[in-house]
Amino acid sequence: MENELPIRKIIHVDMDAFYASVAQLDDPTLRGKAIAVGGGGSRGVVSAASYEARKFGVRSAMxxxxxxxxxPHLIFVRTDFERYKEFxxxxxxxxxxxxDLVEPLSLxxxxxxxxxxxxGNPSASLIALEIRNKIKEKTGLNASAGIxxxxxxxxxxxxxxxxxxxxTIPPEEVLDFxxxxxxxxxxxxxxxxxxxxxxxxxxxxxxxxxxSMEYLQEHFGKSGAYYYHIVRGIHTSKVKPERTRKSLAAERTFSENISSEIFMLERLEEIAAEVERRLKKSKVAGRTITLKIKYRDFTLQTRSKTLPLYIASKELIMEHVKDLLFQDEMSESVRLLGISMSNLNNEAPKKKEFPKEKSIDVQLKLDF
Known part of the structure; x- marks a missing residue:
């Protein structure tokens, strides 16, 4: 089969239990113990868990x-984003x-x-190994990689x-893998x-x-084409050094559940002010407003609306947030509220990610 797609050498580097590992590195008494970052208190949520804690089923967002x-012997530690950013x-x-082609997904x-x-190293596998060794040497932390x-x-x-x-999954092993x-x-x-x-x-x-493509699109909607192509090794998204921000958001978890819509509006005013600050800092505006509501039973609901014009001010955001808030009755008291702005005016026109009728040539040999 004729090779029409470029074969690139891509490394995905992922730090191992990053937040928890930083805590264990900074406090040697925590090493080898089951720890969770965040999550302390009756309303806390786990941000990250050490591998020792994961053996018991502890996971992020729990x-x-x-x-x-x-x-039961889990140790909770506070988040320290300044320290994470430093690492x-x-x-x-x-x-x-x-x-220079580095695309950060998170910290x-x-x-x-x-x-x-x-x-000038032709082997992506050796580069990944060098990078992991250098990370260990300079930070004391472990990293894993996929190539x-x-x-x-x-x-x-x-x-x-x-x-x-x-x-490493080299070209000739991709389809079998x-x-x-x-x-x-x-x-x-x-x-x-x-x-x-x-x-x-x-x-x-x-x-x-x-x-078939038709079957997948019929049963899985727009994602059908994505699944059809990725299982054939086709994914043309490039490594983007400067990722375009697609949304901005702010949210608050309350120390006590609130049921009064007046109190909710007061909290939403504060959240909208924070969203406005972040929009101005990033010099963007948005057209789609989403109100996020988490009830006392942890049920999550989102309500959205898309506007004809871009907005960024707290006043305009709140005008539409109020509509979303009163769109339906609240079924339970609320433990979290959030506002996000998406469909920002920094987004380039979307392009088709997957070319049809193209495939990888499994016979191509590269030094991976």
């Missing part, structure tokens, strides 16, 4: 109360020693395109040998989508590959 039930800056400087993970790199021909496969690969490991993979391992397939695919008899990449 309530601190549930985490403590699962792991993150050091790690990113290491990335830039190898390539603790990034994509690197090393097809052409500053070291392959595109961002999607590299991200999937980085989870395979965690913690403190790496996995994807066919054998459980669909729940596909980046972008969450719990709900996994169950839906299972109901359709789609358990592995091979099962997914056996479905």
């Amino acid at each position: 309530s601190g109360v549930l985490a403590k039930k699962l792991c 993150s800056d050091t790690i990113r400087k290491i990335f830039f020693e190898y390539t 603790d993970e990034a994509y690197l395109d090393v097809t052409e790199n500053k070291k 392959s021909i595109n961002k999607f496969i590299a991200k999937v690969a980085s989870d395979i040998n965690k913690p403190n490991g790496q996995k 994807l066919e054998q993979l459980d669909v729940k391992k596909f980046y972008g397939v969450g719990k709900v989508m996994k169950e839906k695919m299972y109901r359709h008899g789609i358990y592995t990449g091979k099962d997914l590959k056996g479905k």
Whole structure:
């Protein structure tokens, strides 16, 4: 088959239990112990968990109360974003020693395109190993990495040998690798989508590959084309050094549940002011407003509206937030409120990500 797509060498670097590992590094008494960052108190939520805590089922976004039930000896530590940022800056400087094509996803993970790199090293696998060793040397923290021909496969690969490991999927192994993979391992397939695919008899990449584009679009909507292409190793998204911000948001969790809409409006005024500040700082405005409501039973609801014009002021934001708030009656008292602005005026026109009728040439040999 003629090779029409560029074969790139992409590394996905992901720090191992980053927040928890920083806490254990700074406090040697915590090393080897089950710890959770955040989550303390009756209303706390776990931000991150050490691998020792994960063995008991403790996960990020879990309530601190549930985490403590699962792991009675769990130790809660406070978040320290200044410290995380300090480590993150050091790690990113290491990335830039190898390539300028670095796309940070968060403080603790990034994509690197090393097809052409500053070291002149043809092996992406050796570069990943060098980077991980250098991170360990300069920070004391462990990192894992995935290496392959595109961002999607590299991200999937980085989870395979965690913690403190790496996995390379060279071009000639891509299709076999994807066919054998459980669909729940596909980046972008969450719990709900996994169950839906299972109901359709789609358990592995091979099962997914056996479905036509029409079938996938009929049953999985717009995501159908995405699944059709990624299982064939086609994902043309480039490593973007400067990622365009797609939304801005602010939210508040309350120390006590609130049921009065007057109190909710007061809190929303404060949140809208913070959203306005962030919009002005980023010099953007948005057209889509989303109100986020989390009830006392942790049920999450979002209400959105898209406007004909871009807005950025607190007054205009609140005008539409009020409409969203009174759109439906509240079923329960509220523990969290949030406002986000998306559809920002910094977004370029969307392009089709997947070219049809193109594929990778599995016979192509590159030094990975």
